[in-house]
Amino acid sequence: MTETALITRIAARGDGVTDDGRHVAGAVPGDRVREDGIIIPGPNRAEPLCRHFGKCGGCELQHVAEGALADFVRDRVLGALAAQDVAAVAVLPAQLSPPQSRRRAALTALRTGKQVAIGFNAAQSNQIVDMRQCPLLLPELFALIAPLRELLAMIAQQRRPVKVKLQMLDQGVEVVLEGVKAEGLDAAMALQDFAGAHKLARFAVDQGQGLETLWQPEPPTVRFGDVTVEVPAFSFLQATTAGQAALVDAVTRAVGDAGAIADLFAGVGTFALSLQKGRKIYAAEGARDAIAALKAAANRARALVATEHRDLFRRPLIPAELNRFGAVILDPPRAGAEEQVAQLAASDAPVIAYVSCNPASFARDAKRLVDGGYTLDWVQPVGQFRWSTHVELAGRFSR
Template sequence: MSDLIVRVAARGEGVTAGGRHAALAAPGDTLNRDGSVTPGPHRQAPPCRHFPTCGGCQLQHLDEASYARFVTDRVIGGLGGQRLDAPVRAALVSPPRSRRRATLHADVRGGRTTIGFAMAGSHDLVDIVDCPILAPELFALVAPLRAMIPTLGPRRRVDLDLTLCDQGVDLLITGVRADGLAAAEALTAFAQAHRLARLALDGGDGPETRWAPEPATITLGGVAVPLPPGAFLQATCEGEAALVAAVRAAVTGAGTIADLFSGLGTFALSLAPAKVYAAEAARDAILALKASAARAGRMLVTDHRDLYRRPLTPTELSRFDAVVLDPPRAGAHDQVVALAAAAVPVIAYVSCNPASFARDARLLCDGGYRLDWVQPVGQFRWSTHVELAARFSRR
């Protein structure tokens, strides 16, 4: 018996109408009785030689249309799990070679340095010689880093956080101290030779900047914001633009807006001319936002506040015309419970987890909100990681 693959599940397997699963199958493929798969019209040749061994991507075998459909279906499936229905827009997908932020791993053993992502289901690394998701500026450092990492001392595994900021590539190396003159000189030479915006190390006591010709910044909402080493940033410029556009559309006309889990101000700095209150638990991020907003003359008040331990109360929330909510993957249960009891007219919710978003959306809808629309965003191209923005309004 042969079955047609009709969709791709959340973890990336192809699924038939009867519930049979097949790894690396695309919609339109045929799953045969013996478990083999006959390719269909939506299968493409993976663009990377490391697929599917490398765990950085799970869906390079899907063509453009079926990958975009997977992103949308992840959102629809999350909503369905909570018995919710709303207009779900077509997915906005970032192009290849657009990732401006990534964490690679380096492993030094037997005189050989391996740099790349972990293999699927393993801690072993794939030594990447190509990567169709990374921005070219980031990938250009992989080969030079293979030569430089062993000079930093006898460390087996280190993490390499690469971020493309306004001044170039910001590199944070975690897992080494690089004590001694030789290591210090090697770092300086590497940073100079590759024109890094900044080079920092974290040997366990927090990031220490070793090279920064000028302060590293990231421009958000037209404002240059100081970029703390390792700070969160949307993965692609295109993904950020899609999420910002959705949030702005959701809160159009609001005069006072609360941006909760604001980070460096991706949304807060894009909401002018509204008056914005921004709350964030990460101290470096909120101080960077406060300083940059003041320099730019933005009407923005910042609050160093842990919204998990001390969410805004319904009384505090009801002072705002709109609330922007962008929590971590776990969602924002306690803050959402307070929102459901508040009188905020509009909520723009940004999420990187359709399941936790749907759980929180159920609480808001049970509290009297209507889910007006959802915008899926696929900025982690060819992965199963999906983001979204949504608008809620009081019924």
């Protein structure tokens, strides 16, 4: 009888891992692997929904059943904390965003002859997988792929990649094209006709001299709580509304009834405006257009939100500033916030709600906070990049 090895977990890059530590591409926990590499399917496999799966880099885990997918998201967080020797805490069940819920995407298009390919890149490659199906994107976003293919056949330069950014806003879809040359009256009219025909919220194009808004019938907005924000072009938003709701709920639970809150790396106000009802919020952000949008929205709503344009990497809040708040929200980029975390570890802030899109940098920063006297109370994993190895989370630290 041929010996087999049991797949016990999925590694950070999506490979199955045997009980003896061997990595097997395409394997799922519960599968068994023969000595010749043949996978014997187990109970945790699913039939991939997309014809592009296996080639497109947008998804790595469509072959994983729902329960095992949730376990993978949770285990990514547990593994990162263990690697930093952060004591086991309450790591809650993962919350996964549903299929067809991605409200933002950055795709690439390439014109070759009369044909235009548009989609995500192939895994570990610059090759574009021409998108003919996508169970990830909101239907409203995917509905624009074929029309964009036709438009780019007119205005894209031969063999020059075009960045195609799509995002759902309150008024409809925002489209941003980078790297096109819309020369001549016909091209200009084609762009206007496209925006009108598809009732876009905003259509902006960068032809090499900066982003130019060609179509915007009214200021495009996004709503956080009861406050509406007029957002700049392709502003950073959470990838799905379900993922945003999960993170906002976790942060709300973390800060409790704190009356004065600092929101660091505040963006356009996802957390500051969702939590502001009757509270005093200080919001700091390094991107000037984002903090300007947040400030304008707070002023219109007469919310108790004070904003500051501040580079928190070069000028983090120091303990004397942090100690004024009953809770601090931290939502840094993927690299984490080493400079700001060092100041937090030396502060007396009673609660920190840390939102992260990278379990590894979160665990590194968690180690610094725990060494500084904080307790990591719980972590909420969030899988809003469904079928991806990309994991988000929110954690609560307290003194």
